[in-house]
Amino acid sequence: MSGRIKTLSDMLKKGEISSAELTRRYISRIEKINPLLNAYVLKTFDEAIRGAEYADALIKQGKAGALTGIPFALKDNICTDGIETTCCSHMLEGFKPYYDATVWQKLKSVGAVLLGKTNMDEFAMGSSSETSYYGAPKNPVNLSKVTGGSSGGSAAAVKADIAAYSLGSDTGGSVRQPASFCGAVGFKPTYGAVSRYGLIAYASSLDQIGPLADSVEDAAIIYDAIRGQDRRDSTSCPTADGVTKLDGDVKGLKIGVPEEFFSEGVDEEVKKSIEAAICLYERAGAKIKKVKFPAMKVALSVYYILCCAEASSNLGRYDGIRYGFRAKDYGDIDEMIVKTRTLGFGKEVKRRIMLGTYVLSSGYYDAYYKKACLLRERITAEFDEIFKDCDVLLTPVAPTTAFDIGGRSASSVQAYLADVCTVPVNIARLPAISLPCAVTKEGLPVGLQIIGRRFDDGRVLSSAYFFEREACVKVPLCKEVQL
């Protein structure tokens, strides 16, 4: 059976529906469902209608590609020329970028239809999307639960089908973890596989744009459309030619299971679901091997040191002079900058800037930042060693399923622990996918994470495709969202 994107694309190409009509249907769904979910923070329906007209012209000329005419959403930290992009922060309220991010430019050129910008943690700092200036989005599987984060709005929109697919960004799990919490598929490509030009920087050595989708097949289609080297991002690299092949053949596939990902803090139900998924691979002829990843115990600390250090530097640019918000009452320019930043940033952003400033400050730089850099190399080396004898690794995406909205303080070590299974991937710049592998007794989805070698993104997607096809996990939406 075809996935959502291929089904819609076939309908468009056969002339069963026009892109304009499809777009109107999505707009009407958004009007009904978004007030329940708060997944979109900006609706761009004029842009969508313009895009749909362009797409219909392409289809008529026989020039339609896989994503032509299909309505989608962008996370609110991806720049769109002339369309407000706020990172869900008061600091960038009203900011209209003057150029397009490369990913948006690529999608626009093939006739993708932009429905709007999605909710997220402020400046992508968080794991529940609750730090958003516009309030937390709600999980379409259970409205009392968080969507995960930071790409929470993107995951919720895709799951509720108020966007056929979306793009998010993943610095420490921000695509994979919300996908896991909402029962969607989230793919974080290898660092460098997708251009970051136009992605508002949080932690540049860790940030990566990736798709959130209804199926693995959809994720592969989107990945193929956005990947490749970009002269405007010097960290981007050439990727493999051609279309990503999803044969789903896992016979002889060497799968590593790092036991540290299943240790303390991982819910029993999550653990059992992942173990059952591993058995499915084994029955299909994959070779399972337990592996050790001792650096896991420091990965989260290393991650928070590096990302806060980079954030404190990256967010130094918000001075009230060149972007968005500027405080009103001030004496001189220094006071203006301090007041602008104090009023413009939320609590969690300030906390991370302070922590980043601390680990970079004279006297602590050697003790924290430099050591974190060394440990980053150790973590990378440990993964490289494991991948000498394994093709992919299977792990949980998060230690728990989606938790209650307001149930955890966003600014606590306990909240940071939600990222423990995802951050090692960003530190080592690896590709990884999250896909639903079970539904708990409470009706919440559990995500399976598949991690691959750098630039072996195709194998990650193909291995995930196998599971999706064989396990056929269905995650039902809550009844309020079923329309």
Add this chain to the structure above:
Amino acid sequence: MAITEKELKTLAKLSRLEFSEEELAGFKSGFEEMIEFCDGINSEIGGDTSSIREVGSMQTEWKDLREDVVEESLPNEKILSNVHGERGYFAVKRVVK
């Protein structure tokens, strides 16, 4: 690890942020908890760090750098349409008196 109020104030100054006394007091314990958490790395590596390479050095293959090509800049009016601008410049309060 304990952090003094004075240190927090210095950090705030470096970060170009301002906190009221009350905010600072509320901020302190969470900040200490976070530092303690980050201290986990010190159990792995102690002592001299002079041989550690910076993270940037392992990120980029410098041989892949492209040629510099001069292109047209973004138009001033477009950039200034977002912010407080005057006569083609970013506008701030007078700095030189």
